[in-house]
Structures are given as C-alpha cells and as structure tokens.
Amino acid sequence: MTKPACSYLSFDNVSRRFGAATAVDGVSLDIAKGEFVALVGASGSGKSTLLKMVNRLIDPSGGNVDLDSQNVEDIALPALRRRIGYVFQSIGLFPHMDVGQNIAIGPRLSGTTLSPDRIGELLSLVELEPEMTSRMPDELSGGQRQRVGVARALANDPELLLMDEPFGALDPVTRDALGERVLALHREFGLTTVMVTHDMAEALLLADRVLIMDAGRIVADETPEALVAGEGGEIAQGLVAVPRHQADRLAELSR
C-alpha cells in the first residue's frame, strides 16, 4: 500500500489490544480527501475498533492516527469530535430532546444556536419534512430516526463522516433508500466518508474503495470493480461470493 500524495486520514502501524485479545493488529492505511471507504469484515474482525480510533471513542494501544496531518491525540477531544460527523447502528438520539434539538446539539455544544431554517434544511437533506422538528424520537420509525441521526452528524458541516454499521438495524427498503441518500450527500458536500459494514453488497454499491479486515488486519484494499472481477484474495472473494450468488439466483428467477 503506497501513501497517496494527498492523505487526509492516515493510520500508522495502529494496534489495539483488549487484555489478551488483539482487536486491531498493526494497521497502516491512508485515506484521501473525498473518498468513500467501506470497511468490511466478519464480527470481531476489528473494523469498528479501527473506526472508533479516529474520533477517539477508543484510543490505540500503539501507533498513530493522523487527521489532516495532525495527530488526533493532539486535538482536544470535544473539538475533534465536533469536527467529525458520526452515525452508528444504535442511532443514539437523545430521547428527552425533540428532533430539532437533537440535530442542533453539535453546534449548541460549541455555543452556537442553529436557526429553525437551518434545521429544516438539514431535515430536507435527509428527505424529512421540516415539520418533524418538534417530534420526539419515540414518535419516529426506525428509518426516520436514522435519517435524523444522519442530519445530526451533518449539522456541524463536517469534512469527515464516520458511520458504524449505520443501516444495520433498518428494513431493506429504508436501508437502500438511506444508503443512496448518504452517497448523494457525500458527493454533494465533498465529504470523506468511512463506513463500517458487514454487508458486502452495501459496500460494493456505495463505496469507491473497499477494505476487508480479518483478525485485526487489512487483508484486501480494492475498488468494487476489482472485487467483482475476482481480485483481493480468498477472504475477500468469500465475502463477495454472497451477493454474487444472490444476484445469480435472482437472474435465474427472472429468466
């Protein structure tokens, strides 16, 4: 893996151990500005741990993570996290705040108030009506909630968007629509996006670079096209085989 000239997010020999177990084992990796990277792997492969070391929800046991040429450990924790949009599987809307307050929480923490217009704008970015602003989270469907989660992640105008299995708990239709929506936003705002998923089909369809993790190491780093063409080695091809088989079965059915 060669270091691109314009590395925005880089991992330098990063490891993380939990007691005797090694979750991430000496990963070095560079991600350029504007990339949409999917981290794919089985449960326990270390992909979530790797992601959380970017906004320091987890600190590395060894090695460095640099964001925009600055070691993340040198950035004050709240400031670092407010620069980064973060979306995750359990969504984590604050149940005692309405939709508008949830979306505005990031700016509020740094002392700015988000205007109702801006909240409405963020809601329409994730295809929700601006009237939703006064609803409470428990009045929303799962899909609507994660849309609010995405809007909240975008409220601070981040350059980097981290997503930890963001669509894992959603039904397939919602999942597909929201995935497409996030891809459109990624392009519209020129975001750098890192998405953890165990669903290879999702990774192939959304990302422009797919990293495959196994036992704490990156075992393949390919474009979706290359993976579909059979590159990336045995573990990668094992994962690609699943959607390919499904596609073949569907093709047979429609014949």
Added chain:
Amino acid sequence: MSGLWEAIMGLGDQLAAHVLLSASAIALGIIVALPLAVWASRSPAVSRASLAFASLVQTIPALALLALFFPILLSLRAVFGEGLPTLGFLPALLALALYALLPILRNAVTAQANLDPGVIEAAHGVGMTFRQRLLLVEAPLSAPFIMAGIRTAAVWTIGAATLATTIGQKSLGDPIFAGLQTQNWVLVLAGCIASAGLAILADSLLGTIERGFRERRRGLWLGGLTAVLLGVGAAFFAQFGGDEDDSVVIGAKGFSEQYILARLIGQRLEAEGFAVEYRDGLGSAVAHSAAASGEIDVYVDYTGTIWTNQMKRTENPPREQMYREIARWEEANTGMEVLGRLGFENAYGLAMSREAATFGEFNSIADVAQRGQAMVIGGDPEFFERPEWIAVRDAYGLRFAGQRNFSPTFMYNALQSGEADIIGAYTSDGRIVADRLVILDDPRGAFPNYDAVLLLSPQAAEDEALRAALMPLIDAIDVEAMREANYSVDREEDKLTFDEAARLLSERAGL
C-alpha cells in the same frame, strides 16, 4: 376519641419542626448522594464501596443510629469546640441524612448504570465534555429514577424522624412517646396520623415532580417543586418567624414523673415571665450530659442515679452524706449546680403483686434470692444495665428464670398479666398503690437513696432570676402528692395531660 381532633390540631409546632428536620435531612442526603453517584458511575470500586456503606447504615436500627450520634458529636467537640450541639437538631439531621442516603444513592447509581449505552456513545460521539454529558444527557435521563429514590427516602425519613424525640429534637414523635408513657392512645394516634399524613403528602408531591420529569412536563414538576418549597418555607417561618432564642430549656427523661415535673418547672418559669422549651424523653445518661453541656438548662435527677451511674460509686452512705458529696462532685466535675431536693424519693425497688408475695411468703429480696429462681423479672430498658441493679443482684446472689425489658408503662401491665413475676418498680409510682403491689424489703441496703434533686446547667446556675424562680420547688413535693400526680396520667380512665397533672401537683404542694 373526641379529643383526637384537638390533639392533632395542637401539633402545629411539632409538625413544623418535623417538616424542617425531614426536609433538611433529605436535602443533605441528596447533596451527598448525587455527587457520589456520579463518581460511582465512573468507578465501579466507588460504586461498590458507597452502596455497601449505605446498605450497612440501613441495617442499623434508626433509634440506635440517632443515639450513636450523641457520643460521636461529643468526641468531635475536641475538634469543633464546646459549641457543637450534641443533642437535638444536629444529631437528628446527621442520622436521618445517613438514613436517606441509601434509596437516593441506589436509584441514582442504578439509573446511571441503566442509561442506554447507545445514547451515551452518542453523547461522546457528538463531542460532549464531562460536564455537558452530565447536565444535558445523564441528569435529565436519570431524573425520574433519582426522584423515585428521593420519594422513598422522604417517606422513610418522615417516619424515622419521629424517633428524633429521644435525642431531644422536637418532632411528631413527641406525642407518640408521651402517649406511650401514659397509655394515652389518643396522643399516640394523633402523632401517628400527623406523621403518616405528612408522609403521604410528601410522597404525592414528590410523585408529581417525578411524573413531571418522566413525562417531560415542565409545568407539572415545577408545580410540585413549588408546593414542596412553599411547605418547607411555611414550616421554617412557623419555627423561626420572629422568635427570640433565649428560652429556658427544660429536660425530662422518658417516664411520666419526669414529664410532669418538667411541666411543673415550665409553668412556674412561664408565670415568672421566662420563655420555655421542653426536651422530653431523654435517656438518663443523655439527660445528665445534656445538662452538663448546657443543651438543657434544668432537669430533675435522682441522687442514687448520679451516685452509681455518673460517679461510679458502689458504697451506700447515709442520705445526707450522699447528697452533699453529689453536690460537691457536680460542682467540681461538670460545673452543674444541685439546687436542692424536691422533697420526695423515687427509689428503685423490686415489686410483686400482693397476692403472689403473700402466697409465696416473699417479704424481702433475700427471700426471692432463696426461693424465687423460677420467676421472671421485668425491668425498664435501662434497668438491667444500671450499676444499682448489678449491685443488688450481686449482694443477694439473685437468679431468675428469665429477664424481660418493658417500657415503664407496660411493665406494670406485664406484672398483672403474668408476663413478669417481679419488676424493678419506682417507689413514687402511683400504680404501686393502685395495682396493689408490695415493694420487697432491702435488708442489706443494696439499693441507694433516690432523692429527687433539681439540677441546673453551669450557665443556668449563674442566672439569679432563674434560681429565684425555681427555689420555691425545693422541699415542696412529698411522695403522696407525686404519686397522685403520677397516677393521674398513668391510670386507664380519666387520664390527665401532663400540664393538668403538673397543675394538680402544684396545687397539692401549695405552690
């Protein structure tokens, strides 16, 4: 039961004191429990240690916890100086606050532990600082659970606060303990109804606040909170609204004679223009230390009690000599003044029913020592711990089949119902005559004299006006008058109140 309503209506002062004490204890409990809960949520060791401590406190009977603060505060005087109160509000506050700690702490810790981890991760993820996470997320989400803990604490505290009476703090326990003394069930019931009513009211108001938090209805919890604050504010005003603080504090131990004598002293002082307060239901040792330290200004004690319990003397000198030695000892060791003897003796003596004594030919304690091994002896809660009893027991080699503690009132009932065959009775008790009891002879003179004496705290001893007002009580009360007054509150029918009995006594004594 016609007097019940009046009895309840007469409890305004005790109610206000009870509200203030309970509210202060709960507030202190909250102030300690919440930061501890936050710390515990960050450290499992702190969580375990603090919950274990709070649970341990909870296993101590409330009465014992209250009593323990007297010696604790007494020893803390070495640090904080002689001004530190050892009786009354401060020890009651500390003991009850400790008691209130557990439910608040447990609910707060549980609420924190049960917060949705996704929400906490989100709080970290959006970049909240420790403070922001606490104030914007953890506090509002834990609030309903913490409030439920505060509710439980409030109900417990209001109930346990009735016991504060025993350490000299005014509370709704006053009528309960006074009523228990004299089997005046109207008074007991009035105290119970008032404290239960207060607990129910507090529970429903705090429940309103809890519901307001849970349903996120600001109006609801603000309304509940306002009502609570108004109630506590009203109690505060009722207690301290333009009141002077130089009243004479009269102490009384926990039996009828003491309550009556305290009222007798109080009535005299009020007639002379003094403002008075009462600290009733004190234990013997507590009353003596309280007077020595100036917590109470004046109380009645008995020569034999001071001789054996405070002076730790075992010999038994003649009456006059004992009295003079006590007066000298008090002056030298506690600074208290023994103003004089009231004129009667209230000795401990072993009493049996006349029938049983006649039938078994028990005339003296020596007979009991010889042939009374199958009997059960009853005594008040202090009796078997007192050196006088131990001296008598050892002097005669007394052995019994069993020994039981009763409150003084129930002790006489126990003798009549056969639950005890012989009791440690008081010789000035009206029930000795009324219940047809005999006091057994003490041929070896093992029980000391128990002349009632009036004791003044070191501060009160310097108050000439106070001394002059009390002087007429000296040598004014004979044992018949005292027995009559005692019986007037102890009997089953036509009970007098302590105030009425004190007036009766005053009349009989020609004061």
